[in-house]
Amino acid sequence: MRNKSLYTIMLSATAGMLLQSCGSSLPENKFLKDSTVIAATEVSIVKKGRLASTVDIPGELQPFQQVDLYAKVNSYVKQLYVDVGSEVKQGQLLATMDAPEINSQLSAAQSRLKSFEAIYIASKANYDRLLETSKTPGTISPNDLDIALSKQNSDKAQYDAAKAAYNEVVNNKDYLQIRAPFTGVITARNVSQGAYVGPSGKGSDLPMFTLQTRQKLRLVVYVPEAYTGYVEHHSEISFTVQSLPGEKFTAHVTRLAGALDEKLRSERVEMDVLNNDKKLLPGMVTNIHIPLTANDSTLIVPSGAIVNTTQSVHIVKVENGKAVWVNVQQGREAGDETEVYGNLKAGDTILTTATDEAREDMPIGNTKVSGSPNK
Template sequence: MLRRRMLIMLGVSLVVVLLLAAYKAFAIYQQIQGFTKPQPPVSVAVVTAVEQPWQQRLPAVGAFKALRGVSLSLETAGTVKDVQFESGQKVQVGQPLVRLDSAVEQAQLETAQSDLGLAQLDYGRGSQLVGDHAISKGEFDRLSAQLQKNKATVNQLKASLAKKHILAPFSGVIGIRQVDVGDYLASGTVIATLQDLSSLYVDFYIPEQSVPKIAIGQGVQVEVSAYPKQMFPGTVSAINPKVETTTRNVLVRATLANPDNKLLPGMFANLQVLLPNPTVHIVVPESAITYTLYGNSVYAVAQKKAEDGSVEKDADGQPLLIAERRFVETGERRGGLVLVTRGLQQGEQVVSAGQLKLDTGTPITISPDKNQSADRQARVEGAL
């Protein structure tokens, strides 16, 4: 009886083991079928690598300076009698700006002019008397010297009196005034700034190895943070004939027109110097490049081939497409485009969207991108 029970238990255990083994084998079979089952193609957007003229540019940063800009200050001390301008006003050359109290200097000038009149009369009488030998030649020379001295005194006082008035040295926009009527100002006190904004300079530095690429008259494109979507054209107007010994850079100056007074002195400028002779290069959208620590790469569109080298085709007779990862060397990036110097040929198609699901050999299908042509054309125009 005991033996029979043991045989039954062994039989049941064997059946259970066989069932578990069969279930496990079936699960493994299903996984194998899942791995061997063809993966559906990944839908991607592609773009064709083309050759186009590429305007080489030399990037730099700089700062704006006014064509003419000064800080108006006083040469002599005095009390402000009259302020003849408003902050931010446009002034013309020679326009009076500030007048100091000049009563003392005016009185001294009137006294000197009286002395000058008397000296002129004495000189006139002396010139007649010396001809008649009524006075000596030495006395006449003294009268002549006195006349010259009095003239010099009058001129000196007139110059001193003129310094009590500040006139605009050139036409421009005057800044915020720093003085009021009644203020006592010491010599050298700044009353306001005056800037000629009709044209501006932008000074920037370039490395010494780039000096052969720069010449007077070359075009520059300037961008400022105040107007991020607007480019301001200018030309190189001066190159400093000296290399800075500490930085090994050369100072360059460009001149820009500023008819709308949008640009102001002191603004930070991002600029690009347009180098001559544009060259033809292969260009692709920047979205087609995958940047990694191991190098930059693209996914090129290739035809799937069988073991015998023939192209595999689908049910409609069209070649099957796969992604082929290819490492490339890139150059300058600008306007959403990137220069490819090595690894791509003209006319090859590369994936521009959908790379995250790709690997070498992944089946792909091309999806049309309606905005691709218009966007690409806009980026190309921006790159030239």
Template sequence: MRKKSGLIVAALTTLATSQGCKSAPAPTAVTPTVPVAIAAPASLENNLVLSAEFRPFQEVDVMAKIAGYVRAINVDVGSHVAQNAILATLEVPEIQDDVAKAKAGVSAADANIITAQAAVQRAEANSNISTLSFKRISDVAKRDQGLVPRQEIDVAQAKQLEAAAQLASANSSLKAAEQSKAQAQSEYSRAQAMFQYATIRAPFTGVVTKRYANTGSMIQAGISSQTQAMPVVRLAQNNLLRLVLPVPVNAVAEIRNGQTVDVEVTSTGRKLQGKVTRYADSVQTATRTMDTEVDVPNPDDSLVPGMYAEVHLHLANRPAALSVPLDAVDGLGTSVQQAYVVRDGIVHLVTVQVGLQTANRVEILSGLDKGDKVIVGRHTGISDGQRVDAQPAAYETKGS
């Protein structure tokens, strides 16, 4: 009996199991939902923001050409001076003596020229008389042979030759006197030029940013061998300022002279416009940047060297470029860029060519058409030919 009842229970269990398997429904494939964005024209701009410090257009320590004591100094820190304005005057007695000596040398040379000119006149007179006497004796001797002794003719000829030699010597002395005067005048001009260096003038229009010397200070000549020479003042040109920008190597090709930039002064919030004036045209190997300079006019001196500014370089502008979000393209920066396009619910993997990139979007040069739906975000698990449910991305919904 026990064996028979066990068989009945086993049969009932098998029947129940088979009936349960027949009642379970078959699983169905789930269509994944993917976020998409529309390829559409957009205005793209590539702006590079760099920080820089205002510098004077030019700045120099004004040195003295000659050594001397400061007799007077006419400026102080903050003084605005024009070009060629007198900054200081030096007391240099030895240069004054050199000028007086050189002037006396010119006067002596003038006197020597007058003396030489008088000697030339005397020599010309003697030469004329000697020539006339020799001609007369020669004419008489030819007309009346034997009347004039031969010795007198020879003496007259010798006097003529002597007078001619004296005239040549006098002319030579005159030329030497004239050369001496030219040399004396050159020395006088040199002494005067050196004396003018006793008056120290501003090389350009600017403002005095530092004063080194005071009245009575001993100033050494500011030449290359005088490494310890003290400047008189430091002068800076602030009516025009420089901004030196370290442009990264990947943006160097976009830099052009005359390029417009927006300048925002960090401390004041003031916004200005400037232009790229010059660039080094060489990348520094240590920083992989190129120095690019922007000149900023400062006629009212409202900007001070040392202030920081943010400079917005407009490298490129595409007013109506076909573009998609950055995360719609795989392989940006590599040789192969791809995008997943949804057409009639089916994913198509296409190769695209990109152009200008901004912070959010990228220009599409080829591979996509206007209105194409491209999958954005992560593309993990998506394959070519897969059926998906395309839904507008969150930022696309907000934008609409």
């Protein structure tokens, strides 16, 4: 009897648990049914306008002019007149070299020049005398006069050749002086007094000096393909450098490559930067701010309205109380707004914050326009 009573109690407890379980499933099913409707949410109105933004691209300041100065002839450094950091003027003497063989060549060329000059003077004088004498009939035969003229012309040619050889050696001697080709600053010096120098690859692997301009710099930036349409001649841009925080500099676009780099897929853009105060230095890395201002008005939506999935990029449009997916292409972003291109028009109503849970044709509950009371 006792066992039967215990069996009855256990059966009653099991039945109660089953009834409780069945009762709790009803609200859960109701919730699943209600979840097919998008609850009250905020919506926005698609508007048309011009979206202005900026893009930051790293650039580099380069000297407007730069040259590596090598010795033009093989020689030894005799005297250096400048060092790293020296500001020089155009034509200023930077260094002198010594080449004993050039002095010997100059002496030999000068001797040959004087010798051929004397021979030419003598042959010319002889021809002039014969020509004057020939004016008296029967004194000088025409053949002798022609021979004298040929001798004069031959000596004149040899004299001219000796003069050219002499001038060549003189020019080589002038090469023993290194002068600044333009006004600038010496940024590198790779030789000392007594060093053997020569043309690049024929005595010197490194240049004697590197000369750069500082009062005018060249700002170089490679603009990605997506932004090339916003950069034009004379466009004004601003830039900053890390060494001068808080200071902003401006420049105007001076040169456009007009083609994309095959590897970077970017266009080289150059700007001239005046640097009279010499705050900026060649080689500085800059952060360039390029304004991206649209020429024509476009459709603008909240950035949160765009849904990116593996299948599509879309916006959830509210039409007749239901969700409608509209595929779009994204443009530029500025703050919390984004340009879009697709089957939309100004005045359309869209979900301000959309997710991929808002399926196609799903009913939408109460809505309110962002920043306004409920409809």
